[in-house]
Amino acid sequence: MRFEIRGENRLGITRDVINVLTDHGLDIRTFEVTTHYIYADIPAIRPDRFPLLAHSLKQIPGILDIREIERLPTERRRAQLHATLAALGDPVIAVDANGLIAQANPAAQAIAGSNEKPLRDQDISSILVEPSIEDLRQSGFRLPEHEVTLGGQTYLLQVEPIGHVDDGSDAADDEPWGGVMVFHRAARLGRVITALQDRSHTGFDDIIGNSRTLARAKSQAQRLAGIDAPLLILGETGTGKELFARACHRASNRADQPFLALNCAAMPESLAESELFGYAAGAFTSARRGGKPGLLELADGGTLFLDEIGELTPYLQAKLLRVLQDGRFRRVGGTDEITVDVRIISATNRDLETMSHDGTFREDLYFRLNVLGITLPPLRERVEDIDDLAKFFMARTAQQTERPTPHLAKDGLDWLRAHDWPGNVRELENTLFRAVALLDGDILGARDLTSAATGTTTTPDMAAASENPNPSDAQTTPSSGPDLITRALAQDDFNAGLDLLEREMLVRLYPDYPSSRKLAERLGVSHTSIANKLRKYNIGT
Numbered sequence: 001m002r003f004e005i006r007g008e009n010r011l012g013i014t015r016d017v018i019n020v021l022t023d024h025g026l027d028i029r030t031f032e033v034t035t036h037y038i039y040a041d042i043p044a045i046r047p048d049r050f051p052l053l054a055h056s057l058k059q060i061p062g063i064l065d066i067r068e069i070e071r072l073p074t075e076r077r078r079a080q081l082h083a084t085l086a087a088l089g090d091p092v093i094a095v096d097a098n099g100l101i102a103q104a105n106p107a108a109q110a111i112a113g114s115n116e117k118p119l120r121d122q123d124i125s126s127i128l129v130e131p132s133i134e135d136l137r138q139s140g141f142r143l144p145e146h147e148v149t150l151g152g153q154t155y156l157l158q159v160e161p162i163g164h165v166d167d168g169s170d171a172a173d174d175e176p177w178g179g180v181m182v183f184h185r186a187a188r189l190g191r192v193i194t195a196l197q198d199r200s201h202t203g204f205d206d207i208i209g210n211s212r213t214l215a216r217a218k219s220q221a222q223r224l225a226g227i228d229a230p231l232l233i234l235g236e237t238g239t240g241k242e243l244f245a246r247a248c249h250r251a252s253n254r255a256d257q258p259f260l261a262l263n264c265a266a267m268p269e270s271l272a273e274s275e276l277f278g279y280a281a282g283a284f285t286s287a288r289r290g291g292k293p294g295l296l297e298l299a300d301g302g303t304l305f306l307d308e309i310g311e312l313t314p315y316l317q318a319k320l321l322r323v324l325q326d327g328r329f330r331r332v333g334g335t336d337e338i339t340v341d342v343r344i345i346s347a348t349n350r351d352l353e354t355m356s357h358d359g360t361f362r363e364d365l366y367f368r369l370n371v372l373g374i375t376l377p378p379l380r381e382r383v384e385d386i387d388d389l390a391k392f393f394m395a396r397t398a399q400q401t402e403r404p405t406p407h408l409a410k411d412g413l414d415w416l417r418a419h420d421w422p423g424n425v426r427e428l429e430n431t432l433f434r435a436v437a438l439l440d441g442d443i444l445g446a447r448d449l450t451s452a453a454t455g456t457t458t459t460p461d462m463a464a465a466s467e468n469p470n471p472s473d474a475q476t477t478p479s480s481g482p483d484l485i486t487r488a489l490a491q492d493d494f495n496a497g498l499d500l501l502e503r504e505m506l507v508r509l510y511p512d513y514p515s516s517r518k519l520a521e522r523l524g525v526s527h528t529s530i531a532n533k534l535r536k537y538n539i540g541t
Contacts, residue, residue: 001068003042003068020056024053027042085105090107092108095136095179131146139159141162159182209382211385230371230372231372232370237424239378240376259305263308273332277296280332294331300341300342306345306346321368326339327340353366407442412449415446431449449511
């Protein structure tokens, strides 16, 4: 039986309680004392004898109350510790200075294969080869992330000392009496990385635009998001492929798991391989001790987004193909096979089907990646979304640059709608950022946007020239030269290329000559001809 005695903080009261218990011939198994409270565990006392014992104890001066309890304070704290450890999904093991296991939570018991035989009091070397207890002692039981194998699975081990007391007193312990070993799965670290990243705009509702073409793409993506199969997102550069990939992940059953991304064109093959597949200990000279998990391991259970997949080298294409086939791979320099459960979402602005026919992209990999597919519309096919996009980007830039959000003038909106936007939404965002950041007033017009788009600054002389009705004195805005010619040459036929050049010329001149008559005078052609072309290209309407 366990009971609690509440009393005054009187000198000698504990001795008086022990004397009464001794007089009753009771054997005390556990005795705990704190200010105002005494706790005792006496197995031999019978329930029918407790009232008599309580009566005797209450005769002691200063004793206020006696009651039966289920657990002593130490037992209660131990139970709370066990409950806390049991709630942790990661294996946790506490060892003493001799390497004997003092505590092990259920996750450690299960992974070590010791459900029937408790790990407590076993030597840590019986389940963990490295690091040795000698290594732990030499490090003061303090190790940063160190890759180990426990129960046949790979973990990142972190060790922290326990029992080290440094309160400035002479009695402070210089040496810890043991350490706590926490085993992290790579996928858990992936979730941490994902949580630390900015996720303020990741859902389908956060994708700006209500045009019919964008609505179709969003609707199709929402239908495919919940299907646990590889997804290929096609679209020109800057159309929001990663934004759609994140939205698909968030709408899937893997939403609570990691979402990690790799740009396949941003690094050389060797670096991309180690980033994607990780590397084993000693794989190369500068390899981190214990090796390093790759994005596939970190994203285990979640989604891995491979942007610009068309730039992947043939060697990495072959390695990725096997992952898509059976979820297995080997780290760089490693021999052990690792199995992961990862959904691959890939994206490209290249024609993978043609590349697979030409032999520059593996056909079998293309079929594996393109189980599900969506194509995102370019900005020129969703012009009606430009107004909302412009308002969003202008407001965000104003917040970042700590200035009031400017007003977009009508000629500014006309300019945005008429522009070709080969870089799509990304180009629109960058253009508006430059325009707002460099704007002197509070109204953003076509001239400001033209300067921002071409990287030039409108000078007072240029502004005056734009207002000069004499066409011989008028100045034009510099064109983007090679980029424009390259886009024209990329058109399907000669007339399409000429149309692109003609449209670009009108788009750039219209802000300075905002009427068909002025523009006709500037170009030396008829007013009717210019009016027809402005209508044809939807400029100024």
